Amino acid sequence: MTLQHCISPYNFKVFVNEFLEKKPFVINRNQKNYFGPIVRLEDIEDILNSPHLLNTLNISIINAAGEIPDNVYMSFSSIYNLDIKTAVHAATMLEFFHHGKSIVRFNGYLPDSVEAKALQNSVKSELCCNIGLATTVFPYGSKYEKTCVETEDLLLLAFYGNCKIKIWRNDELDCSVPLEFTLNDGDTAFVPKGFTYELFMHDSIFASIHITLMMTTWLKVLTDLIIKLANDDVAFRKAFYPLDRKYSIEEKAEELAMLKDKIISKLSPEMVDKLYKKEHFPLQNSTINEEKKRFSFQKKY
Secondary structure, eight states: OOHHHHHTTSOHHHIIIIITTTOOEEEOOOOTTTTTTTOOHHHHHHHHTOHHHHHHSEEEEEETTEEOOGGGTEEEEEETTEEEEEEEOHHHHHHHHHHSOOEEEEETOOOSOHHHHHHHHHHHHHHTEEEEEEEEEEOTTOEEEEEOOTTEEEEEEEEEEEEEEEEEOSSOOOOSSOSEEEEETTOEEEEOTTOEEEEEOSSSOEEEEEEEEEEOOHHHHHHHHHHHHHHHOGGGGSOOOOTTTSSOHHHHHHHHHHHHHHHHHHOSHHHHHHHTOGGGSOOOOOOOOOOOOOOOTTSOO
16 A cells, blocks of 8 residues: 555646645545555454553544543543643443544554555655554544644544545636545545545544644754754854954854755755655554444444
């Protein structure tokens, strides 16, 4: 499983040049279980029935009023004045899910599979970025709205059910596709930074993978380059004094010119490539234990 698999039929060049950081798209494939090799709803339900794994994950429950306090569906013990999570209560979570129209989000989680790891590695290496992960299950009748912040684009991969999605931004932008769609199992939505998206689960449970693309900006590249230069060259580590203290304006100008020349001499594609090799973006790993199913998002209790 690769980034190309997620954005097909667009190729990588079209994705980067026409959509990344620019405009949204939705791909309707009519291919159920397209993302099955990465995750299935059954995989998420296995978590509900594995107390050990459930207790190790970062879980959020969200309703129309906002995020529900974790002490409502978790137990804690106080050790040396620190609250340590001891249990997550699946039954309580599902009560909020089915009767409170609350969204269950597994932050930073994908199953520990070859395909899931391959997807993470592909996105990071192809786009030279770090990623944020959330596997989210939305109940029937719920609504969710979020704005993608600057420097962060979103890939949304639908792997169960369907929902309505609306994508917009405050200022007008010419988009090649309408901004209201139905997302079905196997579809992909892309939401660039600065856009807001809304999901409405009108007649089905909906489950999706949210991959936040935390892009490497030129500001970060230049900052990292200067940090590297400072580690290698003492001139960057000399103390700075206000102009009216130790040095004259002319002397300050000479120092700045010298530092500028050092930076410019290192600004090359080769140096940037050296700073941002594939291993610069490590994989996130999880482990899932198979146990007999007891709880289910598809069944009310």
